[in-house]
Amino acid sequence: MPATVDIFIPCFVDQLYPATAMNMVKVLERVSVQVNYNPNQTCCGQPAYNAGYHPQSRAVADKFLQDFAAPPAAAAQNTLPRYIVSPSASCVGMVRNSYNELFAGTPEHGACQKVQARTYELTEFLVDVLGITTIPGARLVGKYTYHDSCSALRECGIRAAPRQLLDAVSGLERLEMAETTTCCGFGGTFAVKFEAISVAMAQQKVEHALETGADYLVSTDVSCLMHLEAYIKKEKLPLKCLHIADVLASGW
CATH class of the missing domain: 3.40.50.11810 (Rossmann fold)
Incomplete structure (x- = not known):
């Protein structure tokens, strides 16, 4: 069964480098990954977080958790994990690390951990998760x-x-x-x-x-x-x- 991913396209990639986002999709589909895109996605909250606006950042991060929650049907069918893949290690690092501070001791902490466990940067997903080190035809x-x-x-x-x-x-x-x-x-x-x-x-x-x-x-x-x-x-x-x-x- 092919892997399924929800792609997260960072703000600046979406606005300034959309071709890079499309190329990520092209590469994933090249190796038989099923790609999904949620058009409601926005930002991971990193700009506000790095600027010291943590309450505002948490509001954006909370939306991220909602946008990338695994579909109930996928969990019920006990299929392969629904991975979250991004062409930005910066945003992935924000989700994996800074979200620990934003959601510590909150009701959303459990949901946060589930999302963190499914989130990968493109190259580590290809190599470390799928075991792919060559893109055919590249x-x-x-x-x-x-x-x-x-x-x-x-x-x-x-x-x-x-x-x-x-x-x-x-x-x-x-x-x-x-x-x-x-x-x-x-x-x-x-x-x-x-x-x-x-x-x-x-x-x-x-x-x-x-x-x-x-x-x-x-x-x-x-x-x-x-x-x-x-x-x-x-x-x-x-x-x-x-x-x-x-x-x-x-x-x-």
């Missing part, structure tokens, strides 16, 4: 370097899965950059409040990427890539940013 000619986003690495423990999938893409060669685990400088409102520091961090990250001679800078998080791409375009540098879903959906 092809992109060139060299890439990989950026470990803070959320993916530190909040979700994701490091090997993206590289396994990318290394299996036909025509693609990996070149690891120096300090790949160092923050890119985005950090949401950090980039606004501390612009000079944020830009300097982006500059350092991009310089390390360029030193490898890579054609592409790839990551699991478009928030990081959006930040780095802005610096790259401003400086007119020869480097293209791609979300991993866009890479895996290439060539077929």
Whole structure:
């Protein structure tokens, strides 16, 4: 029986990078996953949470729990878990970690735990849950370097899965950059409040990427890539940013 997922599309992906969301669907369906989309979904609550507005964040997070509650029919039939999959480790990290604080000691705590247990970032779902390390037909000619986003690495423990999938893409060669685990400088409102520091961090990250001679800078998080791409375009540098879903959906 094929796995079934409810996809969570983060606010900024929905508004700024819709093609990445569609590519995630394309990849999931390529490996015979049944994909569902709830059009009522909105935000995980991370922007408000990171800005210190926890009551407001909890209200948004409560809606997330309702939007992604497993259908009663699925539980009654004792089928495979109804997974929640997102193209953003940042949002997945919010659900897995920050929701513990928001819902501790509340009547919603049990529902929160059930949702947390079903929530995965795209690459860890493919590799760690489904055991898939190759997307059939994926092809992109060139060299890439990989950026470990803070959320993916530190909040979700994701490091090997993206590289396994990318290394299996036909025509693609990996070149690891120096300090790949160092923050890119985005950090949401950090980039606004501390612009000079944020830009300097982006500059350092991009310089390390360029030193490898890579054609592409790839990551699991478009928030990081959006930040780095802005610096790259401003400086007119020869480097293209791609979300991993866009890479895996290439060539077929």
